[in-house]
Amino acid sequence: MHRTECYKRLPLASAIALVIVGTTPAYAGLLGGLLSGDGESAGDGQPSEVNGEVGFFSEPFAEPTIQVDGEQIATGDRCIMDASGALQCKPTAGTIAVLGGGRFLYLNALEGTENAELAVIAQFGEVSVNDQSRVMTLDANDQPSWVKPLPNDGGANPDGNDSTTLTGGLLDTANNTDTNDGALFCADVVFLPDGRMMAVGGTDYYSEPGVDGLPVGVVELEGLKSSRIFDPASNTWSQSGDMQYGRWYPSLVSLANSDVFVASGVTKLLKPVYPEDPIQSGRNVAQTETYDIENGTWSNNGSAGQRSLPLFPRMHLLPNGHVYYNAGGQAFNPFGQAYDQALWNIVGTYNPESRQWTDLGYAGLPLRLNETGLDALSTTLNPTNTDPDQVERLLGDLVGETLDDPTAAISQLLETPVDDQALERAIGSGMRGSTFSIQLPLRPDANGGYHESEFLTAGGVPTYVAAGSPGGYLPISSSRIDTVTTNGADMAYESRLTGSLNQPRWYGSGVMMPDNSVMVFSGGTRDGVVATGLEGAIIQSERFDIETETWKPMASANRERTYHNTAVLMPDGRVLIGGHSPINTAYLSFINMDELGFADYAGRDPSFEIYTPPYAMRDDRPVIERAPVALMTNGGVFDIKTDRSDIDQVLLIRRKATTHLVDGDQRTVELPIVDRNSNKVRVKMTGNRAVLPEGQYMLFISYESDDGMRVPSESTPVRVLADPSATDSPLAQQLEPAPAEAEGSDDGLVGGLIGSIGSGGSLLDPIFDIGSGATSAVPTLGQLQDGTPQLMNELGIALEGGFAVLGDTITSLPGATEGLIVDFTDQGSGG
Ligand SMILES: [Cu+2]
DSSP, X not given: XXXXXXXXXXXXXXXXXXXXXXXXXXXXXXXXXXXXXXXXXXXXXXXXOOOTTTOEEOOOBOOOEEEETTEEEEOSSSEEEOTTSOEEEOOOOSEEEEEETTEEEEEOSSTTGGGOSSOHHHHHHHHOOOOOEEEEEEOTTOOEEEEOOBSTTOOOOTTOXXXXXXXXXXXXXXXXXXXXXXXXXXXXXXEOTTSOEEEEOOEEEEEEEEOTTOSOEEEEEEEBOOEEEEETTXXXXXXXXXXXSOBEEEEEEEOTTSOEEEEEEESBSSOOOOTTSXXXXXXXXXXXXXXXXXXXXXXXXXXXXXXXXXXXXXXXEOTTSOEEEOSEEBOOTTTOOOTTGGGGGEEEEEETTTTEEEEEEESSSSEEEOHHHHHHHHHHHOTTOOOHHHHHHHHHHHHSSOOSOHHHHHHHHHTSOOOHHHHHHHHTSSOEESOEEEEOOBOOOTTSOOOEEEEEEESSEEOOTTSSSSSOSSOOOOEEEEEEEEETTEEXXXXXXXXXXXXXXXXXEEXXXXXXXXXXXXXXXXXXXXXXXXXXXXXXXXXXXXXXXXXXXXXXXXXXXXXXXXXXEOTTSOEEXXXXXOOOGGGSSOOOOGGGTOOOOSSOOOOEEEEEOGGGGOSXXXXXXXOOSEEEESSOEEEEEESOSOOXXXXXXEOOEEETTBOTTOOEEEEOEEEEETTEEEEEOOSOTTTSOSEEEEEEEEEEOTTSXXXXXXXXXXXXXXXXXXXXXXXXXXXXXXXXXXXXXSSHHHHTTOEESSSOOSTTSOEEOTTOSTTOSSOOOOOOOSHHHHHHHHHHHHXXXXXXXXXXXXGGSOGGGTTTEEESTTGGGOO
């Protein structure tokens, strides 16, 4: 075997061997990579080609200095070694929030991992430190400057965290340091109505077992109960109330009344064992809590408010005030498993008024791999698999050529003829790991009400319900729109596939653009958490057109950004791209194998790039000449003065605050134009606070040019305020009587949803009628009930329902998919 072939085929083993024997090349390579001038400072990047069709990226730019031993040192390097021999590095934007006025707050990720010399899993408890924060300001010419907030790490737990250790201090190092008991990493972020930003959760690092004074142990990452608030007016952090539960990787959503909802997260990531509370062991935090915006306190939502969810669950606020879970999350392999993870495939909503969850359906299509198909896929793709034959085949895949066509590859692995479309649908259903979830523009109906919410997810890794892992390893290119129709408390769920991404993508950052498109940036060709360091980077962006529901390749970035990358819409309609803080190669130390075609693993990347989309290169963008700076959700009208007479779309886009592809408050709302007078449009505001929760928004107008392109303006800032005299709750906002689409059904809303999913009429395009139990496309699960037995029962029903159905339907399927795909249409005849 050729030497290069050997490296290509077994990089993981090679990396481990190199580190274990401590050969200098690997280590020197690591330090070399970290210390060499990698040139993030302005001027060193390759400018991407300027092209009117695909847009272009700016040169990368990064903070110019590092603080070392009390001094600010100017350097183009990512890290500098301090007097103690530890590397001090520039932070990356693993979390970012758009503050307005050209300012961006960003938070580092995995601070300290660069100091793991042997294995991060053994040393992270000791070498990790609290993550830094930064405010970057871009002036009118894009010249950046940086400010360090005070305290720079957010200030949680200065006297240590009250850790949930198993050994009470006997065999852990939870109390030996106060430098890593309050990390911002793994917190979710949300804007409060007044423009301050709250970070909830975070990390307490320690070794368990571990012994004080020893540099190695088994790391534990424990979720914090902390919530801390950043004030952009003073660049300072302050502490707010503690949650009842420590949460690592939770998600936040602002409710219609401006309170903040939190769900999921795990208390102990690696050893989720809680002897005093056994039912909590082995899973994420099922309890949800609500933050009282007036008092700054958290309260438990009670037993009906519990739900098993993946880490960083993708959640959004619906126009009826419910919180919708869109069956996406962070597939954190190999430690994010939970015994109840089958439930993560079920989409549902949380009603803040009744504090109860309602199940809406099985995510994606009513298709599911049967036991055989599931087994074949999951065992083949599960990296912990020990079957040598399959491992050989898997490894061949992992380290061979990048999978351009995972469907074909999977078909090949299965050695079974498979209908491509059916397989595509099956692997595109259920929960997605590491996908973005973008709420498409909420559009008013003829009466100005908002009743149909659409959510786009694309790429990520599929989930295999019965597998021992919450996610697959190879990303998919599937793209899906899930629709929730709301009429007060009545809801219906529907899902359809769109055109696929042009390449499978793990951890792509999605951005809703003001021209009715969604862009995706960065990410990897494989799951960079399962086998860290072995993912290839994807630098090419893609654009999804809402009208055609197709994806198109766009410009390529300069830098490779895989895990912990970010992208946010800037107020002028361009996009700020940043982040990239991978987990140490193979959970050991940073070993950069980028020359072998893998992503850049020379530590984290502190740089940013600005993407300019085609519309921002035009000189015929409309201009907002006058618009309100504050709007009340009272159903009133307001005027926008522009330089054109053909403005036909007005959007309010909420400023983004995001981490891990999650922004629970991401929303784009179209306001109806009710009148126009030459260059002035009169626009109607909603009276529904669940459509436009209080906060900071960007107002964009646009028109469609003669060449067919939608051309948006730059935005003006708008603060949305609640009308204190409006007493209607979102649930009171019902549809006007007799919706137009009702087709031969007297329950109009549901009737309008009856129809075929997809284009064909085969058995794999089942009729979907949520209103009728007999033809329901989903197992009827009911709501999560109080306490343990019900929860376990829920899991049992979920599994049982699925397997019962497959038994009956398997024989009626077309030959090509027999033995692999089942659907739920025949549920009534179960047995
Ligand atoms: Cu992470």
